[in-house]
Amino acid sequence: xxxxxxxxxxxxxxxxxxxxxxxxxxxxxxxxxxxxxxxxxxxxxxxxxxxxxxxxxxxxxxxxxxxxxxxxxxxxxxxxxxxxxxxxxxxxxxxxxxxxxxxxxxxxxxxxxxxxxxxxxxxxxxxxxxxxxxxxxxxxxxxxxxxxxxxxxxxxxxxxxxxxxxxxxxxxxxxxxxxxxxxxxxxxxxxxxxxxxxxxxxxxxxxxxxxxxxxxxxxxxxxxxxxxxxxxxxxxxxxxxxxxxxxxxxxxxxxxxxxxxxxxxxxxxxxxxxxxxxxxxxxxxxxxxxxxxxxxxxxxxxxxxxxxxxxxxxxxxxxxxxxxxxxxxxxxxxxxxxxxxxxxxxxxxxxxxxxxxxxxxxxxxxxxxxxxxxx
Amino acid sequence: xxxxxxxxxxxxxxxxxxxxxxxxxxxxxxxxxxxxxxxxxxxxxxxxxxxxxxxxxxxxxxxxxxxxxxxxxxxxxxxxxxxxxxxxxxxxxxxxxxxxxxxxxxxxxxxxxxxxxxxxxxxxxxxxxxxxxxxxxxxxxxxxxxxxxxxxxxxxxxxxxxxxxxxxxxxxxxxxxxxxxxxxxxxxxxxxxxxxxxxxxxxxxxxxxxxxxxxxxxxxxxxxxxxxxxxxxxxxxxxxxxxxxxxxxxxxxxxxxxxxxxxxxxxxxxxxxxxxxxxxxxxxxxxxxxxxxxxxxxxxxxxxxxxxxxxxxxxxxxxxxxxxxxxxxxxxxxxxxxxxxxxxxxxxxxxxxxxxxxxxxxxxxxxxxxxxxxx
Numbered sequence: 109x110x111x112x113x114x115x116x117x118x119x120x121x122x123x124x125x126x127x128x129x130x131x132x133x134x135x136x137x138x139x140x141x142x143x144x145x146x147x148x149x150x151x152x153x154x155x156x157x158x159x160x161x162x163x164x165x166x167x168x169x170x171x172x173x174x175x176x177x178x179x180x181x182x183x184x185x186x187x188x189x190x191x192x193x194x195x196x197x198x199x200x201x202x203x204x205x206x207x208x209x210x211x212x213x214x215x216x217x218x219x220x221x222x223x224x225x226x227x228x229x230x231x232x233x234x235x236x237x238x239x240x241x242x243x244x245x246x247x248x249x250x251x252x253x254x255x256x257x258x259x260x261x262x263x264x265x266x267x268x269x270x271x272x273x274x275x276x277x278x279x280x281x282x283x284x285x286x287x288x289x290x291x292x293x294x295x296x297x298x299x300x301x302x303x304x305x306x307x308x309x310x311x312x313x314x315x316x317x318x319x320x321x322x323x324x325x326x327x328x329x330x331x332x333x334x335x336x337x338x339x340x341x342x343x344x345x346x347x348x349x350x351x352x353x354x355x356x357x358x359x360x361x362x363x364x365x366x367x368x369x370x371x372x373x374x375x376x377x378x379x380x381x382x383x384x385x386x387x388x389x390x391x392x393x394x395x396x397x398x399x400x401x402x403x404x405x406x407x408x409x410x411x412x413x414x415x416x417x418x419x420x421x422x423x424x425x426x427x428x429x430x431x432x433x434x435x436x437x438x439x440x441x442x443x444x445x446x447x448x449x450x451x452x453x454x455x456x457x458x459x460x461x462x463x464x465x466x467x468x469x470x471x472x473x474x475x476x477x478x479x480x481x482x483x
Numbered sequence: 484x485x486x487x488x489x490x491x492x493x494x495x496x497x498x499x500x501x502x503x504x505x506x507x508x509x510x511x512x513x514x515x516x517x518x519x520x521x522x523x524x525x526x527x528x529x530x531x532x533x534x535x536x537x538x539x540x541x542x543x544x545x546x547x548x549x550x551x552x553x554x555x556x557x558x559x560x561x562x563x564x565x566x567x568x569x570x571x572x573x574x575x576x577x578x579x580x581x582x583x584x585x586x587x588x589x590x591x592x593x594x595x596x597x598x599x600x601x602x603x604x605x606x607x608x609x610x611x612x613x614x615x616x617x618x619x620x621x622x623x624x625x626x627x628x629x630x631x632x633x634x635x636x637x638x639x640x641x642x643x644x645x646x647x648x649x650x651x652x653x654x655x656x657x658x659x660x661x662x663x664x665x666x667x668x669x670x671x672x673x674x675x676x677x678x679x680x681x682x683x684x685x686x687x688x689x690x691x692x693x694x695x696x697x698x699x700x701x702x703x704x705x706x707x708x709x710x711x712x713x714x715x716x717x718x719x720x721x722x723x724x725x726x727x728x729x730x731x732x733x734x735x736x737x738x739x740x741x742x743x744x745x746x747x748x749x750x751x752x753x754x755x756x757x758x759x760x761x762x763x764x765x766x767x768x769x770x771x772x773x774x775x776x777x778x779x780x781x782x783x784x785x786x787x788x789x790x791x792x793x794x795x796x797x798x799x800x801x802x803x804x805x806x807x808x809x810x811x812x813x814x815x816x817x818x819x820x821x822x823x824x825x826x827x828x829x830x831x832x833x834x835x836x837x838x839x840x841x842x843x844x845x846x847x848x849x850x851x852x853x854x855x856x857x858x
Contacts, residue, residue, distance in 0.1 A: 225648075225652055228652055228656065229652060229655065229656055236649065236652060236653065266648070266649050266652075267645070268645075269644050269645045269648040269649060270642070270643075270644045270645040270648075270858045273600075273641070273644040273645075273648050274611065274641050274644060276676075277600055277603055277604060277611060277641075277676055278611065280604065280674055280675045280676030280677075280679070281603065281604055281674050281676055282674070283674055283675045283676075284671065284672050284673065284674055284675070285660070285669070285670070285671050285672070285673050285674075285675060285678060286671040286672060288675055289671065294660070295660070296659065296660050296661040296664065297659050297660070297661060298659065298660050299655055299656050299657070299658055299659055299660075300655045300658045300659070300660060300663055300678050300679045300681075300682060301651075301652055301655030301656055301658075301679065301682065302655075303660060303675050303678050303679065304655070304675045304676065304678065304679035306675075307675060307676065483645045483858050
């Protein structure tokens with residue numbers, strides 16, 4: 109059930125190639141986000157986040173059920189997470205920005221899982237101490253985005269294991285090796301921690317129901333590659349007496365080079381939240397795949413191709429102003445705007461975001477205790 | 484690598500039939516306990532526990548290495564445990580009695596694991612709340628045997644999961660599904676918790692080394708059916724930088740009926756530590772398999788067969804006095820002692836043990852806190 113095509117691969121541990129998102133919707137069996145659903149969301153939020161307007165959040169499961177419940181007064185909580193295998197990069201931030209908006213608009217609590225156990229089990233070169241340390245480094249990026257203390261609960265699987273393991277056992281008892289084999293492609297040489305792990309990833313989808321003593325709807329905003337985990341969660345939770353969690357899925361922020369998602373393990377495709385202004389400028393100027401023409405003359409004549417131009421694509425993720433974005437699109441496509449110019453716009457946008465982010469990220473160090481759940 | 488024969492089955496979850504213990508030593512690849520090893524133990528202990536003298540503890544791994552280390556001043560700790568799926572019965576008590584003797588003679592700390600996670604995962608009908616409650620009920624039986632507070636640490640996997648899960652991940656990363664398949668016979672329909680579980684059972688064999696910051700030898704006294712778990716432990720611990728644990732293995736206390744081990748799930752083959760005098764008498768008189776002859780006349784003439792007589796076998800486990808035991812053996816074999824008489828001796832022995840045990844077991848309720856480790 110993970111998707112491997114000649115042209116692209118999307119699994120929880122591997123994403124590359126030119127992804128056909130419409131085909132993913134069919135293959136994964138999710139639903140496209142259509143204008144009707146957007147209208148329904150807007151009724152409650154007043155406006156639509158640019159990641160929704162631009163269908164960067166493009167797919168979902170059970171959003172209509174979730175809104176039915178919400179309209180009956182049955183509020184939902186949010187659940188998302190991060191596998192702490194390295195520093196946070198801009199690609200990770202995308203679903204979190206949207207999650208923050210959901211928290212604000214729906215007054216929802218957020219449970220944020222740092223799967224430091226998973227990253228230890230799946231990355232040969234990482235020790236537990238590494239992934240556990242990274243969990244708290246990455247948490248600074250979450251907090252820096254402005255999530256509400258008292259409504260936002262961040263936890264490392266390792267440091268919250270007493271609470272999580274107990275619940276994970278209930279999931280594990282209902283999950284066979286066959287199913288994990290079919291969903292994740294596990295084989296005889298997979299380690300037994302990998303095989304067990306998805307049980308831990310299911311827990312936050314019903315933990316608040318346990319804490320409150322009644323069933324609470326859950327919405328999981330996440331990048332589409334994590335869908336296989338939550339297919340299992342959705343299969344098992346009703347058998348434990350809980351709601352199936354709803355989910356809303358985003359595309360990947362393209363990496364700087366072509367055909368990649370931004371990946372922490374490929375440094376030159378990646379901008380970290382801790383990169384300084386000069387590094388950001390250098391990486392974008394040097395590595396960002398361009399939709400421009402080989403020469404200025406040709407570019408002025410034929411124009412650039414925004415669809416494949418990474419700086420433009422990034423602006424669709426980070427430039428909130430639709431009018432500004434359209435102007436950039438048109439200028440670039442007509443050839444009036446040059447490659448160097450659109451790259452500079454992306455540099456400026458990212459650097460202005462990061463300047464503020466880095467300031468808040470340092471402030472977050474003293475705020476950690478307000479957000480962290482541990483046993 | 485678990486042993487299934489036509490005549491008997493010995494796995495961590497299933498034991499029945501007429502077990503050929505000499506063949507088990509060959510099949511499992513352990514070593515028989517010989518007189519040389521007994522002599523070496525006696526040098527340190529002064530005397531030998533009757534379970535050793537009678538080779539009820541009959542097999543071991545690396546006891547000579549353990550004693551080498553001990554003689555160099557490198558003291559070992561003890562590790563054993565219990566799967567809390569029901570009330571404690573006399574069969575469970577056997578290795579614990581011996582473990583208590585080892586603690587006294589070698590001044591060793593004991594780590595006692597209650598695998599309430601395992602029993603939940605393997606017993607369809609049990610809930611977590613059941614196995615977790617039973618962990619503490621069973622702990623009363625451990626404490627009642629006189630283990631030393633301050634040197635004895637009892638923990639439930641569920642309630643000590645923060646400590647244990649972190650370490651279990653390190654074992655799990657080095658353990659493939661293939662290995663668990665070969666050792667335990669797991670299949671596609673095994674649940675993912677079962678597959679992961681042995682990682683948790685490995686942890687107490689190196690946890691004290693982590694706590695003390697240096698490598699500490701470990702001795703695991705246990706019934707032979709648990710050997711498959713510790714084969715895995717012994718394979719993986721050196722790869723994590725720890726000693727292989729040594730082990731010493733006992734036979735099973737026979738059940739009341741023939742060809743059974745005492746099993747908590749077969750009530751009439753079993754005497755629980757909480758059974759009262761009348762119940763013990765009734766169970767032994769009614770159900771204990773006899774090596775006696777069908778009629779008194781025939782018995783007086785041919786004599787009884789102590790080798791297959793369950794009351795006699797039980798006396799070999801519980802009657803510490805060799806001279807008394809020999810006399811019973813000879814009297815019974817000659818036909819001078821009748822079936823009813825040897826049954827009564829077993830009843831008296833068990834009831835006198837249980838009377839004292841039950842008193843101490845109730846006292847243990849207020850002592851639990853001195854023994855329990857939790858996160």
